[in-house]
Amino acid sequence: MSAPDCDVLIVGGGPTSVTLALTAARHGASVIICEKEADIYPLPRAAHVDHEVMRIFQSVGAANGVAATSRTSAHYDFLTADGQILLRFDGSDQIGPGGWPAANMIHQPSLERALRDKLAEQDGATLRSLWAFEEFETQDDRVTVRFRTPDGVQSVTAKFLVGADGARSPVRAAATIDIDDLQFDEPWLVIDTIVHDAERLPKVNLQICDPARPTTCVLMGEGRHRWEFMILPGETPEQVLEDAFIEHLLEPWNVKGAVTLERKAVYRFNARVAKSWRKGRVLLAGDAAHQTPPFAGQGLCAGSRDAANLGWKLGLIASGDAPASLLDTYQMEREPHARATIQMAIMMGRTVCAVDPAAAAERDRQMLAARAAGTSPDGQARYPDITAGMILPGSAGAGTYFPQFVRDPSHIRLDDLLGPEGWLIGKEDLPELSGVRTVNLNTEDLGSASGDILDWLYRHSADAVLVRPDRYVFGTGSPAELAAAWQAALAATSAASIGTE
DSSP: OOOOSEEEEEEOOSHHHHHHHHHHHHTTOOEEEEESSSSOOOSOOOOEEEHHHHHHHHHTTOHHHHHTTOBOOSEEEEEETTSOEEEEEEOTTSBOTTSSBSEEEOOHHHHHHHHHHHHHHOTTEEEEESOEEEEEEEOSSOEEEEEEETTEEEEEEEEEEEEOOOTTOHHHHHTTOOEEEEEEEEEEEEEEEEESOGGGSOSSEEEEEOTTSOEEEEEOSTTEEEEEEEOOTTOOHHHHTSHHHHHHHHGGGTOBTTEEEEEEEEEEEEEEEESOSEETTEEEOGGGTEEOOGGGSOHHHHHHHHHHHHHHHHHHHHTTSSOGGGGHHHHHHHHHHHHHHHHHHHHHHHHHTOOOHHHHHHHHHHHHHHHHHTOSOOSSOOOOOOOSSSSOTTSTTTTSBOOOOEETTTTEEHHHHHOSSEEEEESSOOOOBTTEEEEETTTSOOTHHHHHHHHHHHHTTOSEEEEOTTSBEEEEEOHHHHHHHHHHHHHHHGGGOOSOO
């Protein structure tokens, strides 16, 4: 039998798919993306990516292109109907551990264009547009996938199939994977505008917790602004989409002439998680694996994190440096984080979406009292570390996120200095590992970043650290111990191998 057409076949051409394709290809996998549409969807959808996701885009060469059209906001406020602060997430415009601003308000078509431009330059990765998924069949060593194309039905064979094809995911349906519904379902009207007079618009992101009409008002990418209005009982999608209705909703914001309407849409904000993210040779990523309400701004972020986690593992497998069963660590590492971000979004949504005046008044009383007492959960959102999977349990820092330090005075970010591989960082006697770069702090020219890394090692009482390609810490210890543990962890996964090596 001939070899498969590629190592990884991805259905769907959105940002999760392209980020995954770029990551997997940079780590040694051959990738084909099949997308049913002719081009990028031209209107805004996602509004936000965080510092960690900007670092993921940096890893595939697209961060500067994304940043060129992004904006930052100093904080994210939840307000009462009369403007009192219920909850504040601040520091959004400060540099986060990923080396980029903590919150970046984006224009999704521009973001996708930056990613696709890099895809066009990437060896080993190909995009096929107007290819609509129909069905797949799994054999011992491959998946055969059939598509409807302008030239008729076409087939592609791959070692692995990834469904990154959205919330309705035909791949998920074909794989008969069930969904865990987390019981959040609210209809909202989304209004995107082009800005003509930015001075008349809010400079920070807002949730207006008004029981008469819960409302979101947020910055978008450069030159754009968004409002979201909860659809109230008795209102229909057809009614709220009328221009006169939208004009009435915007009247209190006094923005007539300052903005023009670019897009209007009705969405149902849901919270769902696929019960299995891997079924043999078939995997799910992005909205196919999980859906979140938008209040925490983590929808596109979660898909990008999936891509970063899955991409290096697929590359390692394709290069013969890991068994296919390494993929068993994908869901166990990513699902707790995805569920935590969804629960945060649900908490925010339930705070915002109270429409009973008495319940809203009691919410306001409790949250204002908590702020006055200094017990309000303000600050930046915190999400869980990796606690199981491809890590060294029991070692200090295992499963935590390794910061991206910057070398002064050149301001070069650490990842640009050290490259896309994993890193074994220490001061001496660093053993060679396949797919892992050794970084000797005694000889490597890292400038001020070297001191930052030494401080990190000191805080963790460690001689060395092994950082995975997705920048989560595998573990700490002596260099020899880490090298042995890394090789043992890869070998341990082979017990469940599906035989594709």
